[in-house]
Amino acid sequence: MSSLIGRAKPQGAIGLMGHVIADYPSPLAVRQMIQVMVAAGASVIEIQIPFSEPMADGPFFLAANHQALAQGVSYASSLRLMAEVSAAYPQVAFVFMSYLNVVYQRGYATFVAEAVAHGAVGAIVPDLPLEHAAPFEAAGATAAFANIRIIAPNAPQERLEELVQGAQGLLYAVARAGVTGASSDLGQVQGFVSRIRSLTSLPVAVGFGVRSGADVKQLIGHADYAIVGTASLQAFAVGGLEGFQRFWQELSAAASPKSRKS
Amino acid sequence: MPVQGLSNVMGVLAAAPATPLLPDSRGYFGSFGGAYVPEILRPNLQQLDQAFATARSDPEFWAEYMRELALFSGRPTPVTPLPRLSQHLGGAQLFLKREDLGQTGAHKVNNAIGQALIARRLGKRRLIAETGAGQHGIATATIAARFGMEAVVYMGAEDVERQRPNVFWMEQMGTKVVAVEAGARTLKDAINEALRDWATRHEDTHYLLGTACGPHPFPALVAWLQSVAGTEARAQMLALTGRLPSRVYACVGGGSNALGIYQGFLGDPQVRLIGVEAGGRGPASGEHAARIAGGQGTRGIAQGYETLFLQTSEGQMVDTYSVAAGLDYVGVSPIIAHLHQQGQLAIERASDSEVVAAVKLLMRFEGVIPALESAHAVAGAIRAAAQLAPTEQVLINLSGRGDKDIFTMASALGDDSWANFLRHKADAMMAAKTSAEVHHV
Ligand SMILES: Cc1ncc(COP(=O)(O)O)c(C=O)c1O
Numbered sequence: 001m002s003s004l005i006g007r008a009k010p011q012g013a014i015g016l017m018g019h020v021i022a023d024y025p026s027p028l029a030v031r032q033m034i035q036v037m038v039a040a041g042a043s044v045i046e047i048q049i050p051f052s053e054p055m056a057d058g059p060f061f062l063a064a065n066h067q068a069l070a071q072g073v074s075y076a077s078s079l080r081l082m083a084e085v086s087a088a089y090p091q092v093a094f095v096f097m098s099y100l101n102v103v104y105q106r107g108y109a110t111f112v113a114e115a116v117a118h119g120a121v122g123a124i125v126p127d128l129p130l131e132h133a134a135p136f137e138a139a140g141a142t143a144a145f146a147n148i149r150i151i152a153p154n155a156p157q158e159r160l161e162e163l164v165q166g167a168q169g170l171l172y173a174v175a176r177a178g179v180t181g182a183s184s185d186l187g188q189v190q191g192f193v194s195r196i197r198s199l200t201s202l203p204v205a206v207g208f209g210v211r212s213g214a215d216v217k218q219l220i221g222h223a224d225y226a227i228v229g230t231a232s233l234q235a236f237a238v239g240g241l242e243g244f245q246r247f248w249q250e251l252s253a254a255a256s257p258k259s260r261k262s
Numbered sequence: 263m264p265v266q267g268l269s270n271v272m273g274v275l276a277a278a279p280a281t282p283l284l285p286d287s288r289g290y291f292g293s294f295g296g297a298y299v300p301e302i303l304r305p306n307l308q309q310l311d312q313a314f315a316t317a318r319s320d321p322e323f324w325a326e327y328m329r330e331l332a333l334f335s336g337r338p339t340p341v342t343p344l345p346r347l348s349q350h351l352g353g354a355q356l357f358l359k360r361e362d363l364g365q366t367g368a369h370k371v372n373n374a375i376g377q378a379l380i381a382r383r384l385g386k387r388r389l390i391a392e393t394g395a396g397q398h399g400i401a402t403a404t405i406a407a408r409f410g411m412e413a414v415v416y417m418g419a420e421d422v423e424r425q426r427p428n429v430f431w432m433e434q435m436g437t438k439v440v441a442v443e444a445g446a447r448t449l450k451d452a453i454n455e456a457l458r459d460w461a462t463r464h465e466d467t468h469y470l471l472g473t474a475c476g477p478h479p480f481p482a483l484v485a486w487l488q489s490v491a492g493t494e495a496r497a498q499m500l501a502l503t504g505r506l507p508s509r510v511y512a513c514v515g516g517g518s519n520a521l522g523i524y525q526g527f528l529g530d531p532q533v534r535l536i537g538v539e540a541g542g543r544g545p546a547s548g549e550h551a552a553r554i555a556g557g558q559g560t561r562g563i564a565q566g567y568e569t570l571f572l573q574t575s576e577g578q579m580v581d582t583y584s585v586a587a588g589l590d591y592v593g594v595s596p597i598i599a600h601l602h603q604q605g606q607l608a609i610e611r612a613s614d615s616e617v618v619a620a621v622k623l624l625m626r627f628e629g630v631i632p633a634l635e636s637a638h639a640v641a642g643a644i645r646a647a648a649q650l651a652p653t654e655q656v657l658i659n660l661s662g663r664g665d666k667d668i669f670t671m672a673s674a675l676g677d678d679s680w681a682n683f684l685r686h687k688a689d690a691m692m693a694a695k696t697s698a699e700v701h702h703v
Contacts (some may be wrong), residue, residue: 052445052578053564055454056300056461062444075576100298100563105577126300127566131288152302154464159304177302178462 005044005093005121005170005203006224013256014220017044017205018248019097019229021061022078024050024068025236030081032241037232038089040248041255044170044205044225045085046124049078049098056099056126058181060230075102079118086119095148095169097124108139115145122146122169130163140168148172153192164199171196173223175208181230184209186218193222213254226255273498274338276328280489280525282318282482283597289478290568292603294596297477299566302461306469311479313380318486323379330375331490334408335365339491341498341657347627347644354650356643357507358630358660359495359523366400368633368662369491369519370472374401376487378409381468388412388467392456394421394449394515395588395635396428397662398472403437413437416455420447421587428666446581449591453565473516474595477566481597485521492526495657507657509534509646513638514609515551515588517595519661524607534608537598538642540584541611549583553594554602555611564592569599585614585670586634588662612641618674620644621664633662634670 006015018037020030037045050068054061078096086094096115103111103125115123122145128136130149137147146169151160153176164171173193175184189206196204206219207227216226228251235247269275289297297307317323331337340363344356361369374391381389389406391413393399399415406413415432419441422429429439445451453476460469474484499507510527512520514537527533542550545558551572553559559570562577572580572592584590601607612620617634620641624630632640636659643658650656664671672680 053450053454055457055566058458059444066445069578101571101573101577104563105573105575127298127563129297129299129301129304132296132298150301152300152304154302154305163301174302177464179458 012220014216014223015044015203015225016040016042016216016251016255017046017207017225017227018042018232019046019048019227020233021048021050021064021068021073022081023073024064024071027077027081029236029241031085033236033244034085034089036241036245036248038092040252042092042248044093044095046095046097047078047082049075049096049102051099051102053101054099056179058179058230060181060234064233075106079114082115082120083118093121094119095122095124096120100125100128103136108136112139112143112145116143120145122148124148124150124172126150137166137168146170150174151196153177153189157195160195160199164196167200167202169202170225171200171202171204172227173204173206175206175210178208180208182209183211186210186215190222213250216251216254220255226251270501271498272338272340273501274494276332277338277490277493277497279318279324280486280493282486283521283525284482285478291481291597291600294567294569294599295478295481296563296568297566298563298568299457299477300461303457306460306464307477307479309384310380310483313384314479314483317380317383327376327379327487330379331372335371335375336363337490338494339363341495341502342630343502344628347623348647350623350627351644351647353647353652354508354654354656355652356647357499357655357657359491359657361491361519361659361661362630362633362636362663366397366404367665368397368401369488369522370398370662371401371404372490372522373472373484373487373518374398374405374470377468377470377483378405378411381411381470382409384468386411386466386468388414388463389470390414390416390456390459390467391470391472392416392449392452393472394418394452394590395586395666396421396425396432397588397666399432399437399439400428402470402472403432403435406437407435414459415439416442416452416459418446418448418451419443421449421452424587425666448582450565450579450593457566473518474521474597475516475565475567475569475593481567481595484518485525485595485597488518488522489525491519491522491659492524494526495523496526499655499657503655505655506530506533507655508532508650509536509643509654509656510659511536511538511639511643511656512659513538513586513589513635513661514594514598515540515591515635516593517598519659521595521597523657523659524601528606535606536642537602537607537609538638539609539611540586540589540638541613541616542583542585544613545611550611551582551584551590551592552611553592554599554609559594567593567596569593569596585617585674586638588633588635589638610642612638612645616641616645618671621671630660631664632660633664634667636661637664
C-alpha cells in the first residue's frame with residue numbers, strides 16, 4: 001500500500017485526505033462527494049463503516065453514524081461502495097475507518113481479506129490501541145493492508161517511538177484532545193508533527209479540527225496530508241453538492257497554491 | 263457501656279480491604295476486559311491505574327475510605343434476617359444485606375466515595391459520571407457537594423424523562439445534568455458521552471464510572487471499592503448465625519453490587535453465587551437485558567472493553583429494556599463474564615412481572631421497599647427458597663431502596679389514587695405558578 005500513499009508533496013504543497021460515511025446521506029450523494037473530492041485532488045479517502053457507539057466522534061458524526069444505520073447502511077453496502085470507488089479512482093488510496101467491534105465481529109483475517117478484495121489499502125480503527133493491535137496487524141501483514149495508527153498530542157516521547165515502530169502506510173496525528181468536529185489551534189501542532197517526522201519516513205497526516213483552506217495552509221511544510229472530515233460533511237449538509245464543491249475547491253487551492261496559479 | 267451483643271449482630275465495625283481482583287498485564291480477566299479506547303484517553307487510564315495501585319498499597323487510603331463510609335454513609339450496613347417471608351415461602355432462611363440503607367439509598371455511593379477520594383488525591387476538581395437510573399448520578403452529586411467539587415452527570419435523555427426526581431435532586435446539589443440525545447438515549451450512550459468529555463478534558467477531571475465495566479482499570483477498581491459489602495456480610499452471617507449462607511443472590515446490571523457481595527465468598531466453594539439479570543418482557547420479546555442468562559449475549563468489544571454484549575451479527579449494539587433502569591444495559595462486567603465462564607457463578611434472569619411480585623412480597627412480609635433492580639435478586643431467591651431445606655441460608659444483596667421507583671411501581675400496580683394525587687399536585691403547582699406570575703406583573 002505504501003506505494004499508493006506517498007510522502008511529502010512538492011515544496012509548498014500538502015496532500016488532502018477526505019472522509020465519508022458509507023452511503024450517507026445517501027448512496028448517490030456519497031458517490032458524488034467522492035467524485036468531487038477526487039477532482040479536488042484528494043489522494044487518500046476514508047470510508048467509515050457506521051457503528052452504534054462511535055466514541056471518538058463528536059456530535060455531528062455521531063448523529064450521522066446513527067442515521068446511516070437507521071437507513072440500513074451495512075457492512076456489505078460499505079464493501080460495495082469501496083469496490084466501486086476504488087475501481088473508478090485507482091489513483092486514490094481508499095481506506096476503511098470504523099470501530100473495532102465491526103472488524104472484530106467479521107473476524108480480523110476475513111475483514112482484511114474482504115477489504116483488500118474490495119480495494120481498500122488500510123483501515124483506521126480509533127478504539128484499537130497498540131496494546132491490543134497485534135492480531136489485527138498480523139492479519140493485515142500478509143496482505144500488505146495497513147492498520148493506520150493514531151498518535152495523540154499528549155503522547156510522551158516513548159509512546160511516539162512505540163507507535164512509530166512497525167507502523168504501516170501512514171501515521172494519523174490527532175491535532176488536539178477530544179473528539180471529531182471541534183476546531184483546533186493548528187499552529188500548536190507543528191512541533192508535535194515534526195517530532196513524529198523525525199522518527200519515521202512514513203507520511204504523517206493531521207486530522208481533528210481541520211476545517212478550512214486556511215487550516216490546510218497552516219499545515220503546509222509540516223504534515224504530508226491534511227485530513228478534513230466533519231467540516232466536509234457539514235459543507236454538504238449546509239450547501240448541498242454545490243456547497244461541497246466550493247468547499248473542496250477552497251481546500252484544493254490552499255493545498256497546492258502554486259499549481260493553481262500556473 | 264456498649265450495649266451487650268450489638269457487636270455480635272453487626273459483625274464488623276470496619277471491613278478490611280479485600281484482596282483485589284486484578285487482571286493480567288493487558289487488563290484482561292481470562293478472555294474478557296482490556297482497555298479499548300482512543301489513544302487520547304491512554305494517559306487518563308494510566309494515571310488512574312497508577313493511583314489505584316498506590317491506593318491498594320497504602321493502608322491509609324482504605325482507612326480514610328472506611329471513615330468516610332462510616333461518617334457519611336452509615337456503614338456498616340446490617341444483615342437483616344427475613345423470618346416472616348422465609349416462613350411464608352416454606353423453605354430456606356432468607357437474609358438481606360442492606361445496601362439500601364447507605365447514603366442516597368444504594369450501593370453506588372460506596373464506589374462514588376472511593377473514587378472521589380482517589381480523584382482528590384490526584385488533585386482533580388471536577389467529577390464526571392454517567393448514570394442510568396440516576397442512583398450513581400445522585401451518589402456522585404452528593405460526594406461532589408461534600409468535597410466541594412464540580413460535577414457533570416451524563417444521562418440518556420430517555421432516562422432523564424423516566425427519573426425526574428433523581429435529576430431534580432442532582433441539580434439541587436449543584437450538579438449539571440446533561441441529557442444525552444444520541445443513540446438509544448440510555449446508559450450506554452451516557453458512557454460514550456462521558457468518555458468524550460474525558461478525552462477533551464483530563465487535567466482537572468476524573469471520570470467516576472459507576473459500575474465494574476468499561477476499560478481497565480475501572481472494572482477492577484470499582485469491584486475493589488464495592489468489596490466492602492461482601493467482607494461485611496460474611497462476618498455478619500457468621501456473627502448472626504455461626505454459618506455461611508449456602509447461596510448468595512445479587513442483581514447484575516453492570517455488575518458492581520454483585521461483585522461487591524460475591525467477593526466476601528469467593529474463597530468459600532460451598533457458597534453458590536448467583537446473579538440475576540433483567541428478563542424484562544421475556545427472552546423471545548427482545549425486550550430485556552439478559553446478556554448471559556439465555557445465551558443471547560455474544561462476545562464483542564465496545565465501550566472500552568471486551569465482554570458479552572447484546573448486539574447484531576454485524577456488531578451493532580441493540581436496544582435493551584428493563585422495568586429497572588439500572589439493569590438496562592447492553593454489556594456486563596468483564597469480571598462477571600469471566601467468573602461465569604469459569605463456573606464460579608451462575609446467572610439467571612427474572613422477568614418484570616416476577617420482580618413486581620417480589621417487591622410486593624418483601625414489602626408485605628418484611629416492611630422493606632426494595633429498588634426494582636435489587637428486587638431481581640429477591641425474585642431469584644424467592645424462586646429458589648421453597649425448594650431448599652429450612653436449614654439452608656440464602657443471602658440477598660439488597661443493592662438499593664425502592665423510593666425512587668414509586669412512579670414505576672404505582673403504574674405497574676395500576677394505582678388510581680396515585681394517578682389522582684399526581685394530577686392534583688400538578689394542578690396545584692401550575693396554579694401557584696400562575697398566581698406568582700400574576701403578582702410579578
Ligand atoms: C439499586 C441498584 N442496584 C443495582 C444497579 C445495577 O448496577 P450494578 O450491576 O453495577 O450493581 C443499579 C444501577 O443503577 C442500582 O441503582
